[in-house]
Amino acid sequence: MLGALTILLVYQLIGEVIVQFTRLPVPGPVIGLLLLFLTLWVRGSLAAPLRDTANGILQHLSLLFVPAGVGVMVHFSRISGEWLPIIVAVLASTALAIAVSALVMRALMRGASDDGTENGGEGGA
Amino acid sequence: MSPRIGDVWVYLSASPLLGLTLTLLAYQAAYWIYQRANFNPLLNPVLLAIAMLVTALTLTDTPYATYFDGAQFVHFLLGPATVALAVPLYLQFDRLRKLALPLAVALLAGSVTAIGSAVGIAWLLGAADATLLSLAPKSVTAPIAMGIAEKLGGIPSLTAVMVIMTGVSGAMMAKYVLDALRITDHGVRGFAVGVAAHGIGTARAFQVSEQAGAFAGLGMGLNGLVTAMLMPLLLVLWRLI
Numbered sequence: 001m002l003g004a005l006t007i008l009l010v011y012q013l014i015g016e017v018i019v020q021f022t023r024l025p026v027p028g029p030v031i032g033l034l035l036l037f038l039t040l041w042v043r044g045s046l047a048a049p050l051r052d053t054a055n056g057i058l059q060h061l062s063l064l065f066v067p068a069g070v071g072v073m074v075h076f077s078r079i080s081g082e083w084l085p086i087i088v089a090v091l092a093s094t095a096l097a098i099a100v101s102a103l104v105m106r107a108l109m110r111g112a113s114d115d116g117t118e119n120g121g122e123g124g125a
Numbered sequence: 126m127s128p129r130i131g132d133v134w135v136y137l138s139a140s141p142l143l144g145l146t147l148t149l150l151a152y153q154a155a156y157w158i159y160q161r162a163n164f165n166p167l168l169n170p171v172l173l174a175i176a177m178l179v180t181a182l183t184l185t186d187t188p189y190a191t192y193f194d195g196a197q198f199v200h201f202l203l204g205p206a207t208v209a210l211a212v213p214l215y216l217q218f219d220r221l222r223k224l225a226l227p228l229a230v231a232l233l234a235g236s237v238t239a240i241g242s243a244v245g246i247a248w249l250l251g252a253a254d255a256t257l258l259s260l261a262p263k264s265v266t267a268p269i270a271m272g273i274a275e276k277l278g279g280i281p282s283l284t285a286v287m288v289i290m291t292g293v294s295g296a297m298m299a300k301y302v303l304d305a306l307r308i309t310d311h312g313v314r315g316f317a318v319g320v321a322a323h324g325i326g327t328a329r330a331f332q333v334s335e336q337a338g339a340f341a342g343l344g345m346g347l348n349g350l351v352t353a354m355l356m357p358l359l360l361v362l363w364r365l366i
Binding site: 005008009011012015025026027028029030032033034036037040041046050051053054055057058059060061062063064065066067068069070071072073074075076078079082084085086087088089090091092093094095096097098099100101102103104105106108109 | 148149151152156169170171172174175178179182183189192193196197199200202203204205206207208209210211212213214215216218224226227228230231232234235236238239242243244246247250251252253256260263264266267268269272273280282283285286287289290291292293294295298299302303306308310313314316317318320321322324325327328329331332335338344346349350353354
């Protein structure tokens with residue numbers, strides 16, 4: 001657990017340093033994600049503690065958005081003047097983006113050969 | 126002589142302990158409700174916890190900065206959590222690789238739809254220019270979205286509000302939109318939610334299945350990259366029209 005957490009932090013740190021040097025328009029942790037993925041892929045194996053720690057953090061990923069979300073209270077007055085266009089645009093465009101991504105992907109998968117580890121069923125994400 | 130309640134409050138409100146503890150308590154209460162409701166997406170735990178905390182802070186007249194002194198320890202974990210997304214990505218890689226083309230095209234279509242429809246609808250309803258620019262990158266994860274808004278002349282803090290609204294609403298509506306379209310594959314469902322509703326959508330996908338979560342994480346990361354590259358280009362086109 002401690003070792004796995006250290007690995008995650010080290011990759012984040014490397015990511016942040018790379019972003020500082022290259023001025024990529026991406027947050028450091030995203031680079032860390034890519035590098036850790038490449039490491040796992042090259043090694044071809046995943047240690048159990050890292051798997052368990054990662055799953056543990058990701059199970060409660062929603063918790064991590066709460067502090068930033070509470071910050072909405074500070075800026076809420078900003079949208080009061082234009083709340084109607086903003087709320088309609090956010091809701092409609094989010095629904096459209098979900099629908100378009102899903103429909104395009106499904107349409108193209110019918111062509112591609114995906115021998116399907118489909119664990120489908122209603123009620124998913 | 127026991128200290129008066131006012132003194133205790135002064136002490137506690139100056140320490141990070143209170144903000145951190147309140148965050149965990151509110152989230153666990155929210156998650157308990159969510160669980161009792163059989164993970165009904167409308168009772169999104171992020172939304173419930175935010176509502177509880179905003180109410181508590183407003184009632185006690187506590188500034189956000191004081192709260193964040195404590196809550197930042199939770200906020201900090203977003204970094205390692207993003208790195209941790211490499212693990213489900215690795216575990217699902219065989220399937221992801223076979224689907225490279227559908228994923229790439231769906232990503233592009235979803236990304237352009239998110240930007241175009243948000244800006245188009247708000248423009249039709251008469252929103253100001255700065256609002257449109259702040260709205261455009263709303264589907265990507267907050268740090269990327271705020272960077273994009275700043276570069277293009279939007280208002281980063283306004284973008285942050287819209288990013289959170291997008292994530293929460295996406296996590297709440299995805300099940301209904303995808304069920305209506307009869308999309309059953311967890312990979313497709315997860316990817317669509319990740320592209321449209323970034324981390325908060327991804328968090329919801331992980332609550333459904335590991336496969337949905339892995340595809341959502343990929344969608345979130347890739348859409349961050351694509352939107353950062355597409356936005357300046359779309360802005361030039363917009364100005365030409």
